[in-house]
Amino acid sequence: xxxxxxxxxxxxxxxxGEKMNNAIITRxxxxxxxxxxxxxxxxxxxxxxxxxxxxxxxxLRIEDTDVERSTQASVDAIFExxxxxxxxxxxxxxxxSKRIDIYKGYINKLIESGxxxxxxxxxxxxxxxxxxxxxxxxxxxxxxxxxEKGLRPSGHAAVRFKAPLSGNTIVEDRIRGNIVxxxxxxxxxxIARSDGMPTYNLAVVVDDITMNINMxxxxxxxISNTPKQIQLYNAFGASVPVFGHVPMxxxxxxxxxxxRHGAMSVTAYRxxxxxxxxxxxxxxxxxxxxxxxxxFTRQELVEKFNLEHIGKAAGVFNPEKLLALNAEHIRASxxxxxxxHLLPFLKQKGIHAEKGDYLNAVIGxxxxxxxxxxxxxxxxxxxxxxxxxxxxxxxxxxxxPAVLEPLRQIFQALESTDKFDQPTxxxxxxxxxxxxxxKFGKIAQPIRVALTGKTxxxxxxxxxxxxxxxxxxxxxxxxxxxxxxxx
RNA sequence: GGUCCCAUCGUCUAGUGGCCUAGGACGCUGGCCUCUCACGCCGGAAACACGGGUUCGAUCCCCGUUGGGACCA
Numbered sequence: 001x002x003x004x005x006x007x008x009x010x011x012x013x014x015x016x017g018e019k020m021n022n023a024i025i026t027r028x029x030x031x032x033x034x035x036x037x038x039x040x041x042x043x044x045x046x047x048x049x050x051x052x053x054x055x056x057x058x059x060l061r062i063e064d065t066d067v068e069r070s071t072q073a074s075v076d077a078i079f080e081x082x083x084x085x086x087x088x089x090x091x092x093x094x095x096x097s098k099r100i101d102i103y104k105g106y107i108n109k110l111i112e113s114g115x116x117x118x119x120x121x122x123x124x125x126x127x128x129x130x131x132x133x134x135x136x137x138x139x140x141x142x143x144x145x146x147x148e149k150g151l152r153p154s155g156h157a158a159v160r161f162k163a164p165l166s167g168n169t170i171v172e173d174r175i176r177g178n179i180v181x182x183x184x185x186x187x188x189x190x191i192a193r194s195d196g197m198p199t200y201n202l203a204v205v206v207d208d209i210t211m212n213i214n215m216x217x218x219x220x221x222x223i224s225n226t227p228k229q230i231q232l233y234n235a236f237g238a239s240v241p242v243f244g245h246v247p248m249x250x251x252x253x254x255x256x257x258x259x260r261h262g263a264m265s266v267t268a269y270r271x272x273x274x275x276x277x278x279x280x281x282x283x284x285x286x287x288x289x290x291x292x293x294x295x296f297t298r299q300e301l302v303e304k305f306n307l308e309h310i311g312k313a314a315g316v317f318n319p320e321k322l323l324a325l326n327a328e329h330i331r332a333s334x335x336x337x338x339x340x341h342l343l344p345f346l347k348q349k350g351i352h353a354e355k356g357d358y359l360n361a362v363i364g365x366x367x368x369x370x371x372x373x374x375x376x377x378x379x380x381x382x383x384x385x386x387x388x389x390x391x392x393x394x395x396x397x398x399x400x401p402a403v404l405e406p407l408r409q410i411f412q413a414l415e416s417t418d419k420f421d422q423p424t425x426x427x428x429x430x431x432x433x434x435x436x437x438x439k440f441g442k443i444a445q446p447i448r449v450a451l452t453g454k455t456x457x458x459x460x461x462x463x464x465x466x467x468x469x470x471x472x473x474x475x476x477x478x479x480x481x482x483x484x485x486x487x
Numbered sequence: 488g489g490u491c492c493c494a495u496c497g498u499c500u501a502g503u504g505g506c507c508u509a510g511g512a513c514g515c516u517g518g519c520c521u522c523u524c525a526c527g528c529c530g531g532a533a534a535c536a537c538g539g540g541u542u543c544g545a546u547c548c549c550c551g552u553u554g555g556g557a558c559c560a
Contacts, residue, residue: 130560141559176492185490224491224558247493247556254555282499285512289500292511311500314556318498321513331526369525379524444522456524 024056026215027208028089031063032074035265036081038317039219039249039257042283046217046246048087049284049305059211060092065203067097081266084276086298094211096203103198106206106236107159107191115235116191118151119160141187159192161202161232169227174244174307176220181227189228201225205232213241217307220245220314244307247287247314257317273345273372274322278329282322286315295328327371335360338367338376345377351384358383361466365458382452383467388475390453390482398455399479401487403446406436410447411476420469422461429461450479 026047030040051058062078064070082088110116121142129143142160151157164183171179191202198206204225208216223245233240251257257264269279281296288310290296296304330338339359346353353359362383363376370376382388390399413428433440448457451472457463464472 179491181491219557220492221557245492250556252498256556286499292501294499294512309501313493315500316498318513321499324513327525368527371525440522442522448523454523458524460522 024051024054024215025059025211025213026051026056026217027059027061027211027213028087029061029063029204029207030078031066031069032071032078033066033069034074035077035267037257037264038266038283041081041085041266041279042249042286043217043219043246044082044087045085045280045283046288046305046310047215048089049301050215050217050307051090052302053305056215057090058088059094059213060089061094061207061211062092062096063203064095064097065100065197065200070097077265077267084267084270085280086276091211094207096207099203099207100198102210103203103206104192104196107198107202110161110191110235111159113235114162116159116161117147117149118153118157119146119188119190120151120154120157121145141185142189144188147188156194158190158194160188161191161228161235163188163228163231169230171223171226171230171243173223174242175310176245176312179223179226183227186227186231191232201228201232205229205236208241209233209236209238214239215242215244217244217246219248221248244310246310247312249286250314250316252316252318254314254316269322273374273376274326275329275333275341275373277333278322278326281329282325286317287311295325295332297332323371330367330370330373330376333367335363335367338363338373342373342376342380345373346380346384349377349381351377351381353380353384358466365462365466369458379457382454382457388451388453388478390449391455394449394453394455395482398446398449399483399486400446401483403443404480404483404487406432406438406443407446407450407476407480407483409436410443411473411480414469414473414476417469420465420472422465425461425464446479447476451475 028044028047030036030044036044048058050056060082062075064075079093107116111118126142146160147162163186167183169181169183169186171181173179189199189201191199193199207213226243226245230240249257266279270276277298280298280301284296284301284305285294288305290304290309336355339355342359342363343353343355353362362380366376366379370379409432410429413432414425417424417428429440429443432438433443444460445455447460449455451457451460451463451467467475
């Protein structure tokens with residue numbers, strides 16, 4: 001009985017699925033004119049998360065029709081950034097430059113159906129018209145000279161969209177509600193230049209129609225393009241996708257993010273030792289919220305992301321918060337995961353470490369105190385040196401004759417123990433301290449300097465256990481020799 | 488200039504008419520813990536842009552002002 005009902009329901013669901021009416025299809029359409037910056041990455045992330053959240057599809061499309069500014073290097077940089085962030089796509093990448101014929105076909109459809117017309121107005125005349133309109137306080141829009149002429153195609157004619165002259169075009173925005181545009185404000189915009197190349201709005205709409213995109217999340221700098229695009233959808237008889245315009249990411253001075261705000265490219269943060277999980281957590285929380293929760297894993301983001309909690313106000317990029325979040329993600333990651341990210345930075349420092357128990361133990365002692373992987377690599381350096389590089393002032397301050405005797409006793413005790421784990425080591429130290437009447441505080445820094453060469457490091461005992469007996473007694477001996485030689 | 492969007496601590500934000508003496512996070516700051524540095528814990532300063540309405544009651548709804556932003560030139 002029960003099984004029957006379930007079967008019936010799943011059948012119903014499948015039937016809808018076959019028509020593809022209920023699968024959300026989102027997209028990310030970057031222009032390859034530079035690296036992927038933080039704002040773009042966030043847009044990509046929102047679309048990716050929404051697709052994953054709804055078990056829909058995510059399409060990648062490269063908008064490279066601007067041949068002057070598009071480069072292969074930028075395309076590669078975008079792929080690299082997306083890969084680092086863990087944003088994968090189900091379809092594409094499509095390249096607009098390879099779809100020109102498709103756009104031309106759709107332009108012809110509009111001409112044939114009477115929704116577009118050829119226009120031979122000269123740029124000079126248009127410019128004159130524009131400045132005249134501006135001077136008299138009017139709107140600089142096309143006056144419709146060629147609208148009803150029924151011009152035939154010719155070598156130098158542009159194509160204009162025959163836009164509705166009255167009424168409203170309403171953008172039903174999932175984030176902002178309805179935005180109403182008076183069709184009077186819009187004009188017969190160009191959809192094909194005189195050389196036959198499609199314009200931005202035409203290409204985007206044709207792509208989104210042919211790729212079955214039904215959900216468009218993009219920056220709110222696109223709001224004013226939207227009514228034009230909706231009119232195109234209507235002219236093509238295509239169903240209009242759901243729009244959601246997300247607020248922009250601003251620099252500290254509340255202006256559009258640019259070079260002078262510091263590092264903006266996503267991969268720059270990778271190179272500065274940031275954790276991709278922290279990056280996506282940060283980017284998503286900039287403009288989206290889930291109550292008071294600040295920390296999210298990728299999995300949680302996929303589960304919890306929704307459109308309801310996307311804010312409307314533009315947000316300022318706050319590098320300090322990203323740093324704090326990075327530290328938190330490092331702390332929350334497994335030693336194995338961290339090792340994958342840390343290895344390149346160790347290599348950069350000339351340290352030839354490899355994955356395994358030793359590296360994991362090293363990371364274990366460092367992850368509470370590292371805000372970035374670079375910091376961690378710096379902090380890990382002493383673990384991989386055969387001989388400690390003594391920091392001059394540290395040595396002078398802490399490796400003094402006063403600690404020579406205690407160090408000798410410690411050396412002997414360490415040499416004669418077989419077990420080298422933290423509890424054993426602590427016990428050894430307690431006994432020596434009791435015997436000598438020394439406070440641990442007096443001997444801790446000298447030991448630290450002996451083991452690492454520096455005054456800042458992980459805890460004494462965890463370091464000792466990680467380094468192992470041989471390394472530890474070697475380093476303590478070296479410190480004793482140093483003091484003897486200096487005095 | 489026109490059109491459109493936006494407005495809670497310095498920053499990211501919670502809040503959808505009474506639960507607000509406005510909550511959390513970063514940052515700042517006082518303290519605790521402590522072998523250094525961190526982590527952690529306890530505490531503090533810090534905001535509803537302004538003016539009108541609507542309502543018994545507005546951070547929350549409406550209008551305007553101001554201020555920011557985007558797009559079109």
